[in-house]
Amino acid sequence: MSDPREFSSAVQPMVNPLASSPQFHVSAELEAEVQELISHYPEKRSAVLMVLHEVQERFGFISQESVMWISGKLDLQPINVLELVTFYPMFRQQPVGKYQVKICRTLSCALGGAYELHEHVCNRLGLDAHAHGIQTSKDKMFSVEFVECLASCGTAPAMMVNEDFQEGVTTQNADLMIHECRKKGN
Amino acid sequence: MPQEFRLILKNIDQSGFTNDLACYLRHGGYVALKQALDLQPKSLPDGKVQTGPEQIREEVKASGLRGRGGAGFSAGLKWSFVDRRSGKPIYLICNADESEPGTFKDRQILHKDPHQLIEGMVISCYANDVKLAYIYVRGEFPEGARILKRALEEARANGYLGKNILGSGFDLDIFIHRGAGAYICGEETGLIESLEGKRAYPRIKPPYFPAILGLYMCPTIVNNVETLCHVRHVITMGASAYAKLGTPNNTGTRIVSLSGHVKRPGYYEIEVGKVTLGELIHAPNFGGGLREGRSLKAIIPGGSSSKIFRAGEIFKLKRKGADGLVTNVDVDLLDIPYDFDSLQAAGSMSGSSAIIVMDDSTDMVKALANLSEFYAHESCGQCTPCREGSLWMSKALHRMTHGGARKQDADYLHKTATNIQGRTICAFGEACAWPVISFVNKFRDEFEARGVEDEVRAASQTGGGVPPI
Ligand SMILES: Cc1cc2nc3c(=O)[nH]c(=O)nc-3n(C[C@H](O)[C@H](O)[C@H](O)COP(=O)(O)O)c2cc1C
Ligand code: SF4
Ligand code: FES
Numbered sequence: 001m002s003d004p005r006e007f008s009s010a011v012q013p014m015v016n017p018l019a020s021s022p023q024f025h026v027s028a029e030l031e032a033e034v035q036e037l038i039s040h041y042p043e044k045r046s047a048v049l050m051v052l053h054e055v056q057e058r059f060g061f062i063s064q065e066s067v068m069w070i071s072g073k074l075d076l077q078p079i080n081v082l083e084l085v086t087f088y089p090m091f092r093q094q095p096v097g098k099y100q101v102k103i104c105r106t107l108s109c110a111l112g113g114a115y116e117l118h119e120h121v122c123n124r125l126g127l128d129a130h131a132h133g134i135q136t137s138k139d140k141m142f143s144v145e146f147v148e149c150l151a152s153c154g155t156a157p158a159m160m161v162n163e164d165f166q167e168g169v170t171t172q173n174a175d176l177m178i179h180e181c182r183k184k185g186n
Numbered sequence: 187m188p189q190e191f192r193l194i195l196k197n198i199d200q201s202g203f204t205n206d207l208a209c210y211l212r213h214g215g216y217v218a219l220k221q222a223l224d225l226q227p228k229s230l231p232d233g234k235v236q237t238g239p240e241q242i243r244e245e246v247k248a249s250g251l252r253g254r255g256g257a258g259f260s261a262g263l264k265w266s267f268v269d270r271r272s273g274k275p276i277y278l279i280c281n282a283d284e285s286e287p288g289t290f291k292d293r294q295i296l297h298k299d300p301h302q303l304i305e306g307m308v309i310s311c312y313a314n315d316v317k318l319a320y321i322y323v324r325g326e327f328p329e330g331a332r333i334l335k336r337a338l339e340e341a342r343a344n345g346y347l348g349k350n351i352l353g354s355g356f357d358l359d360i361f362i363h364r365g366a367g368a369y370i371c372g373e374e375t376g377l378i379e380s381l382e383g384k385r386a387y388p389r390i391k392p393p394y395f396p397a398i399l400g401l402y403m404c405p406t407i408v409n410n411v412e413t414l415c416h417v418r419h420v421i422t423m424g425a426s427a428y429a430k431l432g433t434p435n436n437t438g439t440r441i442v443s444l445s446g447h448v449k450r451p452g453y454y455e456i457e458v459g460k461v462t463l464g465e466l467i468h469a470p471n472f473g474g475g476l477r478e479g480r481s482l483k484a485i486i487p488g489g490s491s492s493k494i495f496r497a498g499e500i501f502k503l504k505r506k507g508a509d510g511l512v513t514n515v516d517v518d519l520l521d522i523p524y525d526f527d528s529l530q531a532a533g534s535m536s537g538s539s540a541i542i543v544m545d546d547s548t549d550m551v552k553a554l555a556n557l558s559e560f561y562a563h564e565s566c567g568q569c570t571p572c573r574e575g576s577l578w579m580s581k582a583l584h585r586m587t588h589g590g591a592r593k594q595d596a597d598y599l600h601k602t603a604t605n606i607q608g609r610t611i612c613a614f615g616e617a618c619a620w621p622v623i624s625f626v627n628k629f630r631d632e633f634e635a636r637g638v639e640d641e642v643r644a645a646s647q648t649g650g651g652v653p654p655i
Contacts (some may be wrong), residue, residue, distance in 0.1 A: 151290045
């Protein structure tokens with residue numbers, strides 16, 4: 001091969017799965033929290049999951065910009081952070097609704113009516129219950145996701161709304177939850 | 187009538203018991219820690235001197251305590267494998283990833299009695315010369331992580347954690363590490379990788395036994411939440427009194443998570459082996475029986491990865507008679523004592539002690555399809571048999587539950603599962619194969635009937651032939 005550039009021009013650029021967030025801005029408070037987390041471990045890299053949680057809590061999802069920032073903070077390559085975002089299901093690659101509803105789909109909850117609950121919630125919010133992955137309502141208020149066992153199998157079906165656990169959820173409970181969130185939401 | 191025996195859950199759900207330090211202290215909290223730190227070196231008959239930490243390790247071994255996370259391995263033996271000569275720091279990690287479907291016991295402890303866990307951990311760390319420990323909490327427990335964090339701060343501020351604990355000269359810190367929704371982080375070497383900030387790819391054993399090459403390639407102990415809580419009670423009760431709880435080789439108490447088609451699902455703490463499967467399901471103070479008009483069809487006895495039982499099964503189990511002789515006797519499924527050894531002898535396991543009950547309204551093909559979807563989603567993807575096999579099985583079961591079953595599917599599923607087990611890096615291979623193998627073995631009639639039904643229907647619609655996959 002004569003000119004290596006000839007070969008590389010044939011290679012497709014890699015598509016970054018993460019959305020961009022140009023307004024990504026780090027507060028002094030987040031900066032301090034990250035320093036605290038790093039101090040918990042003998043090796044900096046160990047803090048990365050905890051830092052990803054902190055970032056996602058504040059910005060709603062993990063953006064390209066935040067991956068660059070985190071990798072800089074922890075002396076890692078961006079790929080070392082990106083590969084975690086794509087491996088761990090809780091990290092979101094795109095913005096989601098204001099209220100994130102996770103409904104458990106695993107066996108005990110399925111026996112307790114989780115599929116019916118999921119279908120009901122999706123219908124209420126105008127979402128496709130049979131589509132794959134996380135679904136967000138048009139008004140960006142709700143995201144609904146079927147997830148695996150939430151360790152609340154004795155009070156099936158179980159559901160999480162943001163960080164709130166809800167147990168033994170009936171369709172009426174779900175309607176009430178949607179109503180309350182809408183009331184708070186705007 | 188069999189009763190609950192609340193040792194770990196003693197205070198949990200009692201009115202007036204809150205999860206703060208002051209309340210824990212009022213209920214005898216951190217007394218075990220004082221006792222452990224006060225142990226004086228003891229001279230043995232052979233002239234050797236046993237230190238306090240060595241005495242605790244001996245007690246834990248003598249108590250017969252077995253791990254409550256899944257494998258039921260002796261805690262004392264696990265601790266004895268720790269490499270104490272490497273000169274490297276020793277780490278301890280509490281496994282609070284609780285993600286085995288059906289299991290919801292550790293969450294009760296984290297939320298309602300976090301100091302009990304912290305006390306158990308501090309004692310365990312003192313016993314093993316650990317200066318830095320972590321609690322790996324599953325990502326879906328944000329509230330649990332917050333409660334624990336506050337409890338750790340309280341403990342630190344009051345001298346139960348940090349430098350020079352209770353004036354003993356022993357230093358320890360404990361930090362919380364949160365997972366992010368991946369089941370495989372519960373597997374101890376996957377958990378360690380995850381704590382190191384990587385994907386939770388389990389490590390191959392040998393050589394990566396945590397006791398020798400664990401966190402940061404240092405000796406590491408990984409124990410379940412409930413196991414570490416028991417250590418506190420072994421200290422206050424003494425090993426021999428603790429070992430009188432439960433049954434020989436299955437000592438102490440255990441929290442059972444009961445879910446599915448029973449009237450009273452919930453968590454129940456029992457003396458290991460003193461209550462039978464049938465009592466757990468039917469006794470009015472436990473599961474309270476099935477819903478009106480329903481009969482029992484199947485039991486998953488130890489979390490979704492354990493092999494399923496079919497109602498009415500009879501097992502040959504060893505029983506010791508009054509004359510001390512051991513004979514093989516026929517035991518009905520419902521008369522199996524709920525313990526480590528009996529369930530294993532019956533071909534399954536007590537695993538994470540999570541019982542999922544299914545009544546005669548349950549479609550077994552659909553139930554297995556549900557579980558297989560879980561495993562296909564959660565395989566970490568390192569090993570080809572597990573990554574591909576779990577997906578094949580899930581796809582076949584999806585087809586079977588959507589009108590496209592074939593007669594040979596039962597064999598196909600069985601063969602695929604059999605080809606996964608024993609050929610993978612970690613025990614997830616078995617965890618995804620066992621449900622499939624056991625469902626097909628025990629309910630083959632149902633799987634085959636589904637195939638016949640769909641083939642007949644397809645033939646009548648298309649004028650012959652097998653429906654396309
Ligand atoms: C796929 C898989 C998932 C596991 N998940 C958990 C879990 O969620 N919690 C847990 O304590 N142990 C889990 N274990 C068992 C751990 O690997 C380990 O044996 C246990 O934490 C040891 O603690 P113990 O000896 O106190 O039981 C899992 C094992 C496997 C193979
Ligand atoms: S058996 Fe499955 S989960 Fe375990 S390492 Fe292999 S691919 Fe990963
Ligand atoms: S199966 Fe739904 S919480 Fe466990």
